Amino acid sequence: MITIKSSGEIELMRKANLIVRDTLDMLRDKIKVGMTTKQLDRLAHDYIVKQNAIPSFLGYSGYPASVCISINEEVVHGIPSERIIKEGDLVSIDCGSIYKGYNGDAARTFLMEGADEEKVQLAKVTEQSFFEGMKVLKAGARLGDLGHAIQSYAESFGYGVVRAMVGHGIGRDMHEDPEVPNYGVAGRGLRLKAGMTIAVEPMINAGTYDVEMLSDGWTIVTKDNRPSAHYENTVLITEDGVEILSL
Ligand code: MF3
Ligand code: CO
Numbered sequence: 001m002i003t004i005k006s007s008g009e010i011e012l013m014r015k016a017n018l019i020v021r022d023t024l025d026m027l028r029d030k031i032k033v034g035m036t037t038k039q040l041d042r043l044a045h046d047y048i049v050k051q052n053a054i055p056s057f058l059g060y061s062g063y064p065a066s067v068c069i070s071i072n073e074e075v076v077h078g079i080p081s082e083r084i085i086k087e088g089d090l091v092s093i094d095c096g097s098i099y100k101g102y103n104g105d106a107a108r109t110f111l112m113e114g115a116d117e118e119k120v121q122l123a124k125v126t127e128q129s130f131f132e133g134m135k136v137l138k139a140g141a142r143l144g145d146l147g148h149a150i151q152s153y154a155e156s157f158g159y160g161v162v163r164a165m166v167g168h169g170i171g172r173d174m175h176e177d178p179e180v181p182n183y184g185v186a187g188r189g190l191r192l193k194a195g196m197t198i199a200v201e202p203m204i205n206a207g208t209y210d211v212e213m214l215s216d217g218w219t220i221v222t223k224d225n226r227p228s229a230h231y232e233n234t235v236l237i238t239e240d241g242v243e244i245l246s247l
Helices: 007-030 037-050 117-136 143-155
Strands: 067-071 074-076 090-099 102-111 167-169 176-180 197-200 203-205 211-213 220-222 228-230 233-238 241-244
Touching: 007 037, 007 090, 007 102, 007 233, 037 067, 037 090, 074 090, 074 203, 074 228, 090 117, 090 228, 102 117, 102 228, 102 233, 117 143, 117 197, 117 203, 117 228, 117 241, 143 176, 176 197
Parallel strands: none
Antiparallel strands: 067 074, 067 090, 074 220, 090 102, 167 176, 167 197, 197 233, 203 228, 211 220, 233 241
């Protein structure tokens, strides 16, 4: 079921998403070569709780941490651990919070000093692909218009747009209908309405779009072992465009 949010619900989603945004901004300041991913997870957890919100990932389908941290060839859902962040790493962090029953969800990709040109461009293009999608979004636009805008931009750089995972509606639940692919055909798919809230989250691979899951049951990696980047915001569809709630 696709829900249209009331102005009261939207206000709570603004708050949940600003907490997520601020958590990611805090992590951008704190992340350093030599830290473990678990240290970052702890910082995020404590920050979210301090804002009177709930870290939504913790315990979600049994997920054991408050953020997902995916490094280099890891696409999404990397589990924080004793792994040390190294020079040249590309680090994607995905974060969610629940505030008074409503969800926020966003992701950013950070580059450690010494990251090569391939990673620098991949992170930049992944972020820009999200904004290419925003250019076509408004009430009456179709999900295929959004997917096509993201896909055509990313593919113009020779990159692979991940197919196996997609964005999603969001609200009381982190994952609501509809599914929001980062690929598609313009003019096709669901017609969006004002008051819908969706998480748009391009996952873009330097090489091919094929991915596989590691034996931990969570971590998704590229099949060709080349790097992958992730960028996500929760957005509200309006009559004439979007309001990006987590920016
Ligand atoms: N936030 C992710 C998404 O964008 C999902 C995280 S899965 C979890 O859909 F298990 F870590 F919560
Ligand atoms: Co999401």
